[in-house]
Structures are given as C-alpha cells and as structure tokens.
Amino acid sequence: MIFASNVFLFLFLPVFLLCYYLARDHWRSYVIVLGSYLFYAWWRPDFLLLFVAISYWNYWFGLRIKARIDAGEKQIAFRLLSVGVIGNLATLGYFKYANFGADVLVAVLEPLGINTFTLEHIILPLGISFYVFQALSYIVDIYRRNAEPTDRFVDFAAYIALFPQLIAGPILRYSLIDKQLKNRSHSLELFSLGACRFMLGFIKKVLIADSLAPMNTLFIGGGELQMADAWFGLLVSALQLYFDFSGYSDMAIGLGMMMGFRFAENFNQPYIAQSITEFWQRWHMTLADFLRDYVYMPLVRKRLVGMLVGLVITMMLSGLWHGPSFAFIFWGLFFGIAMVIERRLGIATKINTPYNFWRNARCMFVLASCMPLFFTGALPHALQIYKALIGLNGFGSLDLYWFGTSAMTMTFTLIALLWIVVAGSINIRYYANAGQQAYFMQHVSGVGMLLLWLGFLLTLTRLAANSFSPFLYFQF
Numbered sequence: 001m002i003f004a005s006n007v008f009l010f011l012f013l014p015v016f017l018l019c020y021y022l023a024r025d026h027w028r029s030y031v032i033v034l035g036s037y038l039f040y041a042w043w044r045p046d047f048l049l050l051f052v053a054i055s056y057w058n059y060w061f062g063l064r065i066k067a068r069i070d071a072g073e074k075q076i077a078f079r080l081l082s083v084g085v086i087g088n089l090a091t092l093g094y095f096k097y098a099n100f101g102a103d104v105l106v107a108v109l110e111p112l113g114i115n116t117f118t119l120e121h122i123i124l125p126l127g128i129s130f131y132v133f134q135a136l137s138y139i140v141d142i143y144r145r146n147a148e149p150t151d152r153f154v155d156f157a158a159y160i161a162l163f164p165q166l167i168a169g170p171i172l173r174y175s176l177i178d179k180q181l182k183n184r185s186h187s188l189e190l191f192s193l194g195a196c197r198f199m200l201g202f203i204k205k206v207l208i209a210d211s212l213a214p215m216n217t218l219f220i221g222g223g224e225l226q227m228a229d230a231w232f233g234l235l236v237s238a239l240q241l242y243f244d245f246s247g248y249s250d251m252a253i254g255l256g257m258m259m260g261f262r263f264a265e266n267f268n269q270p271y272i273a274q275s276i277t278e279f280w281q282r283w284h285m286t287l288a289d290f291l292r293d294y295v296y297m298p299l300v301r302k303r304l305v306g307m308l309v310g311l312v313i314t315m316m317l318s319g320l321w322h323g324p325s326f327a328f329i330f331w332g333l334f335f336g337i338a339m340v341i342e343r344r345l346g347i348a349t350k351i352n353t354p355y356n357f358w359r360n361a362r363c364m365f366v367l368a369s370c371m372p373l374f375f376t377g378a379l380p381h382a383l384q385i386y387k388a389l390i391g392l393n394g395f396g397s398l399d400l401y402w403f404g405t406s407a408m409t410m411t412f413t414l415i416a417l418l419w420i421v422v423a424g425s426i427n428i429r430y431y432a433n434a435g436q437q438a439y440f441m442q443h444v445s446g447v448g449m450l451l452l453w454l455g456f457l458l459t460l461t462r463l464a465a466n467s468f469s470p471f472l473y474f475q476f
C-alpha cells in the first residue's frame with residue numbers, strides 16, 4: 001500500500017485515524033502496530049514475519065545491553081551490542097547485497113576457469129534499509145546511554161513500524177522519539193497542520209513528480225541518446241527525484257503530526273546549496289545525520305582513520321546503502337572526494353552561508369556530473385549518458401519531447417522550476433532551519449490555503465485517472 005492510492009486515502013487512513021482516536025492513550029501503540037503491520041503486509045504478508053523478527057531481536061538485545069551496563073559489565077554489554085549489530089547487518093546484507101556479491105564473485109572466478117554458481121534472485125523486502133537503521137540506532141543509543149529501553153514491546157514495535165515513515169523514512173532515532181511514544185499531545189491545530197503538510201507532499205508527488213516522469217529522456221537507451229536529450233533528462237530527473245522523495249517525506253511528517261508525533265525534517269531546499277558539503281546538510285538529512293553519528297564519528301573518535309579518509313569511507317557506504325552496484329559505490333566515492341577537495345580549498349559552505357549565485361551554480365554542475373551514476377544504478381548505462389552529455393553522440397533536438405508532451409505536463413514542469421526558485425528564495429532570505437517549512441505552513445495565508453486545497457483536489461482527479469508511478473526511493 002502506498003500513500004498516493006485510493007485505497008490508502010479513502011479506506012485505510014480514515015479507518016485507522018478513527019480507531020486511533022477512539023482508543024485510550026494506553027492502547028494507541030497497539031493501534032499503531034496493528035495498522036502499520038496491515039499497511040506493510042498489504043505488499044507481501046510473508047515479509048511481515050521478518051519485520052516482526054527484527055523488531056523483537058533488537059528489543060531483546062536492548063534490554064540485555066541495559067541490564068549489563070547497569071551491572072557495570074560494559075565488556076559483556078559491548079559483546080551483546082556486537083552480536084545485535086551483526087545480526088541486523090547480516091539480515092540487511094543477505095537481502096540487499098547477496099546477489100551483488102555473488103555476481104562479483106562469479107566475475108572474478110570465471111576467467112580463472114573455476115566452476116561458478118548461480119544464486120536465485122533474492123527479493124528485497126520493502127523498507128528494510130530504513131527500519132534496520134532505526135533498529136540499529138536503538139541498541140547503539142542504549143549502549144551509549146543516550147536512550148532508555150522501553151519495557152513494553154508494543155511501544156518499541158510502534159517505533160519501528162510507524163507506517164508514515166516505514167517505507168522510505170525519514171529515519172527516526174529512538175532517542176528523539178521515545179518520550180513521544182510514552183506521552184504526546186493531540187490537538188485540532190496540530191492535526192490540521194499535519195493534514196496541510198500531507199496535502200503539500202501529495203501535490204509534490206502526484207502532480208509534479210509524476211508529471212515529470214514521461215519527460216525523462218535519460219532512459220531512451222542505446223546510441224539514441226544525444227547531448228540535448230541527456231542534459232534535458234538530467235534536469236528532469238533531478239526535479240523528479242526531489243519532488244518525489246521530498247513529497248513522500250512531507251506526507252510522512254504530516255501523517256505523523258495527525259497522530260501527535262513530530263518527526264525530523266528530511267529536506268531543506270537542497271538545490272540552493274553552494275557546495276557538495278552543504279548539499280548533504282540539506283538532502284535526506286536524517287540519513288546524513290545517521291551516517292555522521294554511527295559511522296563517521298566512531299571511525300574518527302577511535303582514530304581508526306583520519307577525518308578526511310573517514311569522510312570518504314562514510315560517503316562510499318552511503319552509496320552502497322542506496323544500491324548494490326558499482327555505480328552507487330562510485331557515486332558515493334565521488335561525493336566523498338568532492339567534499340575532501342572542498343575542505344582542502346576552503347569552499348565547504350554551510351547552511352547559514354550568505355547566498356552566492358556562482359557558488360550555487362558551481363555546486364549544481366558538480367552535482368550533475370555524478371548523478372548519471374545514481375539515476376541509472378549501472379555503469380554501462382551511466383557511461384552512455386556521459387558520452388551523450390559531452391556530445392559524442394551528436395547534439396540532437398528536443399522537438400520530439402517538446403511538441404509531443406501534453407500542455408499539462410509542460411505546465412507542471414514549469415511549476416516545478418518555479419517552486420524551486422520561490423522556495424529557495426524564501427530559504428535564502430530567512431536562512432531557514434530544518435523546521436522552516438512547518439513554520440510557513442503554520443502561517444500560510446488564506447490565498448495559500450485556497451491554492452493548497454485546489455491543488456489537492458486537482459491531484460485527486462489525476463489519481464482517479466490512474467496516472468501513477470511508484471515512489472523512487474522504494475527501490476532503496
């Protein structure tokens with residue numbers, strides 16, 4: 001089940017919210033767990049067993065780690081943590097990377113004349129990259145004494161299973177949400193704010209991101225891709241990815257507000273970044289924070305590697321997290337090296353740096369130069385795009401796409417560009433922090449609210465016409 005569907009909007013969500021608000025406070029975690037398990041099982045009921053097993057595994061280890069720490073047995077607590085972490089990573093590794101590892105091994109052994117083998121294709125459970133990271137943060141934070149374990153399994157299960165962010169984030173940290181699980185406020189004002197935030201994300205996904213999808217020229221394949229096609233496709237892909245993923249995050253945050261939760265923001269106008277370092281402070285912020293606190297900082301603090309080497313390793317792991325292919329690994333490596341160069345040259349800007357157009361343009365060019373690796377996830381296809389970008393296949397023309405595209409598609413393409421410019425201008429003017437979008441939603445004018453409702457109703461008509469494409473980040 002996905003947010004942008006009739007089943008979710010007109011059946012699941014109304015029934016869930018009715019049950020949630022009719023239940024007493026003590027029982028609301030049970031409603032969350034049952035509703036979230038139904039939401040997840042709608043895709044594949046068999047993978048729900050794996051989901052529950054991972055939840056109980058980390059709940060059990062959290063209690064045991066806490067008990068050993070309280071007893072002053074930190075070495076035993078560390079061993080328990082190690083087993084818990086290995087179990088989580090082994091599960092993620094099997095489902096996400098086993099096929100990739102087998103393919104690499106076959107490619108190495110085959111030229112040596114060694115008998116190779118085949119591994120049956122392993123289906124990737126939906127959202128496993130996100131909920132495994134959340135489970136990891138729970139037991140690590142308990143070991144670090146940054147969080148107290150819950151003695152109610154249903155509360156921990158609700159933290160892992162919260163359906164708004166279950167499939168594609170934002171990645172929740174238990175240490176930042178444990179108090180909300182025990183006691184949170186509900187109000188009409190917060191519910192209304194959440195509904196507005198959900199509608200905003202719904203518009204970004206269905207009206208804008210899905211309208212951009214037919215104009216993506218990066219995947220026409222072969223030698224047909226020419227310079228104009230490649231650059232146009234790169235622009236459209238960047239816009240589509242942003243509105244798709246940030247739209248999902250807006251919907252998740254809005255649904256959380258409707259249930260009384262405050263989730264961390266996940267985006268902060270990334271396309272106005274003036275350096276690759278700043279871009280990662282604005283894009284998928286919960287993942288960036290996770291990698292900083294659980295990968296980069298342990299590597300540097302324990303002096304396993306230097307700061308710059310640790311940065312490259314962390315970004316490579318970020319690439320590998322996004323997908324099991326060398327294209328994603330090189331994509332992460334590119335980011336790591338770019339961030340190291342920025343530090344060496346003293347151009348690694350931060351969010352509160354005064355805006356400069358040329359720094360922004362330089363950052364966007366560097367970003368564009370690595371994104372073919374991300375958009376394709378395959379080195380051969382990415383190389384085709386690079387050849388087209390520099391004109392080796394000819395310059396081409398966009399007439400086919402320009403004249404063959406509907407007026408509505410072109411309209412929403414222009415809206416996407418205008419949205420980026422206007423939102424970026426607001427961000428530059430106010431030096432917006434991660435909560436700025438929520439602030440503006442709270443102070444939206446009557447005209448803005450009217451536009452929001454009109455956009456939402458138009459989105460519903462598009463949904464009724466079955467114009468749909470899946471969320472891009474589901475594949476990760």
